[in-house]
Amino acid sequence: MAEIGKDIKKAKRMLEEGKLVAIPTETVYGLAGNALDVEAVTEIYLSKNRPYFDPLIVHVGELEVIKDYVEEVPQKALTLIKKFWPGPLTILLPKKSIIPDLVTAGLDRVGIRCPDHPMTYQLLKSLSFPLAAPSANPFGYVSPTTPEHVNEQLGNKIEYILNGGDCAVGVESTIIGFEGDESVIYRVGGLSVEKIESLIGPVRLSVHTGSNPQASGQLESHYAPRKPLLLGNIQQLSLDNIDAEVAVLSFREEYQLSNLRRQIVLSPSGNVDEAAQRLFMALRELDKTDAAFILAEAVPEIGLGRAINDRLRRAASSNST
Ligand code: TXA
Ligand code: MG
DSSP states (O other): OOEEEOOHHHHHHHHHTTOOEEEOOSSSOEEEEETTOHHHHHHHHHHHTOOTTSOOEEEOSOGGGGGGTBSOOOHHHHHHHHHHOSSSEEEEEEBOTTSOTTTTTTOSEEEEEOOOOHHHHHHHHHOSSOEEOOBSSOTTBOOOOSHHHHHHHHTTTOSEEEOOOSOSSOSOOEEEEEETTEEEEEEOOSSOHHHHHHHHOOOEEOOOOSSSOSSGGGOSSOSBOSSOEEESOHHHHHHHTTTSOEEEEESSOOOOOTTEEEEEESOTTOOHHHHHHHHHHHHHHHHHSOOSEEEEOOOOSSTTHHHHHHHHHHHHHGGGO
């Protein structure tokens, strides 16, 4: 098992030695290494069992440093950065050659973000390089939102987990890029589409669920628990599977079901932000029960509800793969 601690200097030392450290962010925990060091980046892919075609996000401590890593920052990107960084927004920008091709899986653009977490902020400011960090989970599984989640799955692959408590947002960052004049969202996440559009106008959603995604964060079956997850009307799904014990993930309502093993209500008050914050924790807990299925329902498609529904749909589609 890895050590869980709050020693930022130790994390810094290890990263400078080329080692990996799990770091807290406001979205989910990341598995971080020196983004400019090909060996450290290779280690990230290996530890996660992640295919090399799936690019990594580069994390920085402040806006000023990105000029070292990207060719140009379009006006809309700058507007977004000024308003929403630090925060759950990753921006795809044309990369400079200092960013290894391995980080971007050979793509011309690098995903960059400035996470909003005081410990990771301090860590990034103390380092002379940016951190490549995918979510700190094995490839395809639910992202971790606590240090214990990281330890459960990657504890034997890394030495140190920087303990920044529970993640405040709970779903991964929103990913945006620009195609000509058009703003395109490639992954819905912790910053709502509404907030982005209110600042820069209409965006196109290019959130693939098809079989030929640009990157695996867009893979149809991703963010998935091991147990089959069925998405729909919970009463009906319960009846359809009446001979099996079920675990239920509901939005605000508590269901009385005869075959219920365990139920988690994401937000009794019906708040999508609260639901997002608890989503991955809840999926992990339900995955640990011995119910045959997880039954889940969609939440309102507003604000972070969009990201929640996206993750639930992907979790549900992995049943067939
Ligand atoms: O909130 C987050 O973004 C978290 C925390 C740790 O920062 N990170 C995260 O990373 O979710 P990861 O590796 O689990 O998901 C990153 C996804 C990739 O799967 C891919 O879909 C997309 O980001 N991505 C990264 N770089 C890209 C690029 N250059 N072009 C297109 N998509 C990219
Ligand atoms: Mg991930």
